[in-house]
Amino acid sequence: MNRVLYIIIIILCIVIVAILCVLMHKVNNTSLEVDKFKMQQESSDNYKQNNRTLEKVSLYVEEETISNTSITLIITDTNVIPYNWDGSYKLQKKSENTWVYIEPLHDLTSETLAYKLDENYQCKQQINWTYYYGELNKGKYRIVKLIYDNYNNSYIDVYSNEFDIK
Numbered sequence: 001m002n003r004v005l006y007i008i009i010i011i012l013c014i015v016i017v018a019i020l021c022v023l024m025h026k027v028n029n030t031s032l033e034v035d036k037f038k039m040q041q042e043s044s045d046n047y048k049q050n051n052r053t054l055e056k057v058s059l060y061v062e063e064e065t066i067s068n069t070s071i072t073l074i075i076t077d078t079n080v081i082p083y084n085w086d087g088s089y090k091l092q093k094k095s096e097n098t099w100v101y102i103e104p105l106h107d108l109t110s111e112t113l114a115y116k117l118d119e120n121y122q123c124k125q126q127i128n129w130t131y132y133y134g135e136l137n138k139g140k141y142r143i144v145k146l147i148y149d150n151y152n153n154s155y156i157d158v159y160s161n162e163f164d165i166k
Contacts, residue, residue: 052079052081052083052149054156054158056079057083059073059145059160060161061142061160063163066165068137069129069130069136070128073124074123074124075117075124077121082117082121088145089145090144091129091143094162095139104132106131127143138165143159145157
């Protein structure tokens with residue numbers, strides 16, 4: 001009889017330990033899911049708080065640098081998390097109140113040179129388009145830069161102010 005009671009107690013202990021293990025596993029998984037949700041929520045809240053927007057970006061051509069072969073472009077990006085800026089660009093010319101892309105003489109290659117913003121949230125890009133576009137004729141032009149928004153997984157065109165080639 002003692003032996004049977006002893007076996008029953010051992011079986012009950014094993015069952016209790018098994019039940020506790022299952023419960024602990026569920027508690028840990030629930031805790032991990034809650035932590036994961038909190039991290040996603042914090043990441044989303046952080047993005048919303050630091051939301052990058054084009055309203056905080058400007059491309060300005062310095063008037064005194066304009067020639068028919070080059071300009072200096074000032075990039076200003078006051079976003080908390082700024083966009084990534086490289087050397088690539090395209091040119092548009094205004095034709096009868098419509099902006100038209102200028103066909104390049106050679107394939108446009110993306111410059112891998114990255115521009116770092118200074119303490120004023122600006123950087124200067126010296127653009128000499130002679131190789132890609134030749135010398136520009138008289139007219140109104142603007143620079144177009146394509147930036148990648150990794151939060152929205154999309155590309156965005158950003159336009160400079162208009163400038164005149166005289």
